[in-house]
Amino acid sequence: MTTQEAKFQYLLRLGDSNLIIGHRLSEWCGAGPILEEDIALINIALDFVGNATALLGYAATVEGNGRTEDDLAYLRNEREFRNLLITEQPNGDYASTITRQFLYDVYTFYLYEALKSSKDETIAALAVKSHKEVTYHLRHTTEWMYRLGDGTAESHERMQNAINDLWMFTGEMFDMDEVDQILIKEGIAPDLNNIKSQWETHVKRVIAEATLQIPTYNFKQKGSKEGKHSEHLGFLLAEMQSVHRAFPGAKW
Amino acid sequence: MEDEKQLAAFEAKIAAGNKIEPKDWMPEAYRKQLIRMMSQHAHSEIVGMLPEGNWITRAPNLRRKAILLAKVQDEAGHGLYLYSATETLGVDRSELLEQLHTGKAKYSSIFNYPTLTWADIGAIGWLVDGAAIMNQTALARGSYGPYCRAMIRICKEESFHNRQGYEIMMHLAQGTPEQKAMAQDALNRWWWPSIMMLGPSDDQSPNSEQLMRWKVKMESNDAIRQRFIDRTVPQADFIGLSIPDKDLKFDEKTGHYTHGPINWDEFFEVIKGNGPCNAKRLKARNDADKKGRWVRDAALAYAEKKKLKAA
Ligand SMILES: [Fe+2]
Ligand SMILES: [Fe+2]
Ligand SMILES: [Fe+2]
Numbered sequence: 131m132t133t134q135e136a137k138f139q140y141l142l143r144l145g146d147s148n149l150i151i152g153h154r155l156s157e158w159c160g161a162g163p164i165l166e167e168d169i170a171l172i173n174i175a176l177d178f179v180g181n182a183t184a185l186l187g188y189a190a191t192v193e194g195n196g197r198t199e200d201d202l203a204y205l206r207n208e209r210e211f212r213n214l215l216i217t218e219q220p221n222g223d224y225a226s227t228i229t230r231q232f233l234y235d236v237y238t239f240y241l242y243e244a245l246k247s248s249k250d251e252t253i254a255a256l257a258v259k260s261h262k263e264v265t266y267h268l269r270h271t272t273e274w275m276y277r278l279g280d281g282t283a284e285s286h287e288r289m290q291n292a293i294n295d296l297w298m299f300t301g302e303m304f305d306m307d308e309v310d311q312i313l314i315k316e317g318i319a320p321d322l323n324n325i326k327s328q329w330e331t332h333v334k335r336v337i338a339e340a341t342l343q344i345p346t347y348n349f350k351q352k353g354s355k356e357g358k359h360s361e362h363l364g365f366l367l368a369e370m371q372s373v374h375r376a377f378p379g380a381k382w
Numbered sequence: 383m384e385d386e387k388q389l390a391a392f393e394a395k396i397a398a399g400n401k402i403e404p405k406d407w408m409p410e411a412y413r414k415q416l417i418r419m420m421s422q423h424a425h426s427e428i429v430g431m432l433p434e435g436n437w438i439t440r441a442p443n444l445r446r447k448a449i450l451l452a453k454v455q456d457e458a459g460h461g462l463y464l465y466s467a468t469e470t471l472g473v474d475r476s477e478l479l480e481q482l483h484t485g486k487a488k489y490s491s492i493f494n495y496p497t498l499t500w501a502d503i504g505a506i507g508w509l510v511d512g513a514a515i516m517n518q519t520a521l522a523r524g525s526y527g528p529y530c531r532a533m534i535r536i537c538k539e540e541s542f543h544n545r546q547g548y549e550i551m552m553h554l555a556q557g558t559p560e561q562k563a564m565a566q567d568a569l570n571r572w573w574w575p576s577i578m579m580l581g582p583s584d585d586q587s588p589n590s591e592q593l594m595r596w597k598v599k600m601e602s603n604d605a606i607r608q609r610f611i612d613r614t615v616p617q618a619d620f621i622g623l624s625i626p627d628k629d630l631k632f633d634e635k636t637g638h639y640t641h642g643p644i645n646w647d648e649f650f651e652v653i654k655g656n657g658p659c660n661a662k663r664l665k666a667r668n669d670a671d672k673k674g675r676w677v678r679d680a681a682l683a684y685a686e687k688k689k690l691k692a693a
Contacts (some may be wrong), residue, residue, distance in 0.1 A: 161673070162668060165465070175451055179451060183444045183448065224674070277685075370439055379558075382442040382446055
């Protein structure tokens with residue numbers, strides 16, 4: 131694998147994760163628990179779509195085959211997507227959405243922080259911008275972790291269920307393969323072992339403060355790095371790509 | 383009489399072009415009418431998120447998706463801003479939402495129509511936000527300070543909504559034959575409801591002389607409708623779409639377009655609750671309210687706990 135190929139794959143991983151989690155958040159539109167949250171969720175979704183556009187745009191440039199960010203978003207199939215499994219999990223109740231978002235936000239908070247010093251200038255510049263945004267997102271999701279974890283008996287139970295259900299999707303965030311190895315050597319991407327320890331410390335602290343428990347099971351789902359997803363992704367893509375694919379070659 | 387003196391001072395203030403502020407004395411009828419109008423407006427903003435939200439996940443490219451998200455976020459912000467402005471008149475947002483959820487309060491009739499294709503997102507921005515701007519620029523000159531300021535702020539964003547909608551329609555109209563057909567179909571379906579959303583014609587809705595004098599109502603529905611039509615018809619011509627009104631023509635003498643008869647029966651049916659989506663919209667709002675109750679309860683309980691700890 132060449133550095134260019136590795137970089138392309140890496141950018142797909144980052145870009146697809148943002149695109150898919152942004153899609154999930156946008157599904158909340160008009161259904162949030164309170165108007166202020168509707169605004170926050172749409173705003174965060176918008177940040178993700180913006181990041182995905184920039185990352186997939188750069189992926190397309192790196193690939194150099196004349197594809198665009200829209201081609202990558204709208205004309206790839208399930209097995210070609212590289213988003214983390216956690217990002218495609220359905221919204222469920224607000225506890226699930228918040229927990230999914232929190233686990234992902236902590237991950238990207240440390241990942242982008244590390245990517246700020248990437249030797250690839252474009253990635254470094256995108257990381258600076260994204261890190262600012264994720265800092266705000268993380269503050270928001272952390273507050274809700276506390277509110278719902280330490281709110282009522284019902285909210286506490288819902289939160290614990292959400293953590294139990296989503297925990298199995300967190301392991302693969304830190305899996306490394308040839309793509310990572312090549313980019314670590316080039317100083318383009320960070321060693322995910324470092325991110326993992328930062329993530330664990332942070333997540334454990336917030337979950338404990340929210341009076342919640344880390345699940346005891348160690349079982350982890352994985353597969354997104356090879357495009358092996360959960361059954362949910364196919365439906366998500368069918369919806370997302372429907373108009374674009376129904377009018378091949380059309381401009382919008 | 384104390385009341386009469388106060389009323390005279392209130393009316394003199396308005397006549398002099400000054401604004402009424404929340405702490406100022408105001409007649410009960412003025413307060414009631416404003417609460418009704420402003421809360422209806424707020425409800426329209428948040429119910430309006432539903433037909434447009436329907437297409438966010440299917441927007442045809444990433445740029446359009448981002449623009450639509452930004453627009454719908456604005457609408458939610460307008461809702462929040464207008465609820466706050468209404469609260470200055472001494473009602474609670476929760477009370478107003480209760481009225482929406484039980485069907486007691488109205489919202490703009492237009493949002494009871496379905497968004498069937500992507501082109502409807504263009505049509506809404508172009509026509510619905512376009513019509514709203516006509517109405518809101520008039521309201522921005524009204525007498526109640528908080529409402530005027532809300533309108534001025536909101537109108538700026540509405541022009542962006544209007545432009546992005548027209549831009550969608552322009553791209554479709556200049557696109558493939560299928561895209562152009564989609565745009566024309568959307569215009570056919572949204573034209574008359576947009577004309578009607580500006581309210582019943584003046585002979586069916588005599589604007590009380592009092593509301594005009596109090597600058598609650600600034601212009602008649604027909605006058606606003608005329609301005610909207612005059613502005614929009616040339617825009618349709620420019621992108622090669624045709625307005626679905628065979629009687630529409632330009633009157634050289636008056637410099638205005640005259641239009642065919644409006645189907646007011648349809649309008650009043652929709653207002654009564656019998657439009658294609660009234661039940662669906664109301665259910666969506668109620669579902670969100672119910673689904674969110676435990677979240678709001680938890681946030682409240684947590685805030686109480688924190689207060690106790692701090693004490
Ligand atoms: Fe509006
Ligand atoms: Fe608005
Ligand atoms: Fe708008």
